[in-house]
Amino acid sequence: MAERFLVTYHVQAGAAAIAARARAIAVEQSVEMPLEAIEAPEVLRDIVGQVADITDLGGGVFAVRIALATSTIGGDAAQLLNMLFGNTSLHDDVVLADVEVPPELAASFGGPRHGIAGLRRRVAADGRALTCSALKPQGLSADRLGALAARFAAGGVDFIKDDHGLADQAYSPFADRVRTCVAALRGQATRYVPSLSGSLDTMRAQLVLAREEGIDTVLIAPVLAGFSTMQAMVAAFPDIAFLAHPSFAGASRVAPDLLIGKLFRLIGADAVIFPTHGGRFGYTPETCRRLAEAAREKLLDLRPALPVPAGGMALARVPEILDFYGQDTMLLIGGSLLAARERLTAETAAFTSRVAAHRYR
């Protein structure tokens, strides 16, 4: 028996058409050719996708579960995406909704190497949610970003991440930024989290440099970088924790809880940043809850990843957000702290003390 794993697609279709549509997806995501043209019986038996079941969700949408062969993945994270949604992502009527991760895939990708506990250890924070802010805007020099980092740190924030727009631009090259920000935070518990960019070669050189400066946590955008790039980085730097950013995740066609919560975790994200409800993005509370659950819930022997709600949160919402996500969460507030300008440190201190003092309902 070939090992298989179940993939759930939500498909818009009429009741009369759904069985054929489901079979077509099973073929498209496995052998991508007419079955009658396949001469090898072992391919028909072990490789061709199988429709496991079809459930009417109402409103013209069906949940189609397809059993794909684990052997098609070959241990590569981009190939996992390819088999899950490669060609079918080009079809407007299908959303990739869920994947049941079998032990073989969990072992092959490994999930978070540090997870929630490892992130807590970095900043010696127990019994409370973690806090994070963002260095921006891009266009500032490394010196000015370093000065900003010092002011955030004076407010007691746990992590300061680069804005995901900060790459290796002329106005604040990666190496300058890392050296300046590390120097600005010397002797403090606050961790600077630089954003990796470019190819695997570039990211590797960036991380070697950053690690020499004492960095132990970095930001990466898996969809931009490529899943295989992230997989290779996680494997090459087992001492580093990875925060995953959802840039270019175009989440409307892949369920955000699956892509950001489960798949980012599977390939090694220790924390997953996502736009929370009520901010600048349109995720519903239900989507956010499922995403946070996917990041933290028991999944074989994978470590839990830390959910990092973000995307236009204001200080006033801290209690509500904490009650919603619970304590194993890192709150990320950037622009709203920066808007305090000369009061930045005081505003950051208000943020961190509010998180520390929160009594969970």
Place this chain on the structure above:
Amino acid sequence: MAERFLVTYHVQAGAAAIAARARAIAVEQSVEMPLEAIEAPEVLRDIVGQVADITDLGGGVFAVRIALATSTIGGDAAQLLNMLFGNTSLHDDVVLADVEVPPELAASFGGPRHGIAGLRRRVAADGRALTCSALKPQGLSADRLGALAARFAAGGVDFIKDDHGLADQAYSPFADRVRTCVAALRGQATRYVPSLSGSLDTMRAQLVLAREEGIDTVLIAPVLAGFSTMQAMVAAFPDIAFLAHPSFAGASRVAPDLLIGKLFRLIGADAVIFPTHGGRFGYTPETCRRLAEAAREKLLDLRPALPVPAGGMALARVPEILDFYGQDTMLLIGGSLLAARERLTAETAAFTSRVAAHRYR
């Protein structure tokens, strides 16, 4: 004056809301923070996105053109995607529709290194469209794929590409596949086009091995690989031509003519595969026409890329497809040839001779 380039978004909004929505996108895709929190005047002047104009397209959709700063890209292809659509891809109401490529970006990415002329030279084909087929299904051994390649070649096809699902699986490892297929085609004009997979390291090792076997053309899926990975591969192997596959391109949220036609070309694709109208996918003839134009049309000094319509084309449609796309095209027919089974070589010969004999309307 900071150099800027224009990006077009199609936004669903009411007439009363569109101006504010456009400004919000300009901020999200540049500094991602409240403008009143920005203290540096040079960032406000040189980095913050500017709304250039807004056009009512009717039906509640507006074309919003935003001028982004070229300096934010820093020469990296994934960072280009990040600035074009990083966070905004998470908004359901926005489609990334077009990018005007300034000379600085064209020079920095370089476009196709071989283009249409280089692909024609590889198979000594002038005055006609090119032909291609696909090795599948996955699950076959390298030996059986090699035997299939020989039969396609006997039918006179120009290129035989790996199915994009073929990675480095146990049932047909990359190295075995390349050696077997190269041996099967020895002495023939037909080119075998293996599919690269995995991280930059893996792809580089695959391509070094393939080049030693005489391979001069390969397949890559830029969205799966990561744009920076493709950029690095194109730069590292200037003698190799790259066919780009649209896997995981989720094209409904990025206009397909932009992503597959223009952006794949910009970062170095010599040929771009896409699902043509009337096949298994839902692209309209108009989308396909724009995509082919984007690949071939004059764009600064970038070489034209070869459009490769595919996705469920049958032999009977060859004349219609050739008239639609013209001669600078490569037709890709896979499953429909394979369905001929024991008549595969004859069916392939019918395909190639029909393409060679076609009189364009």
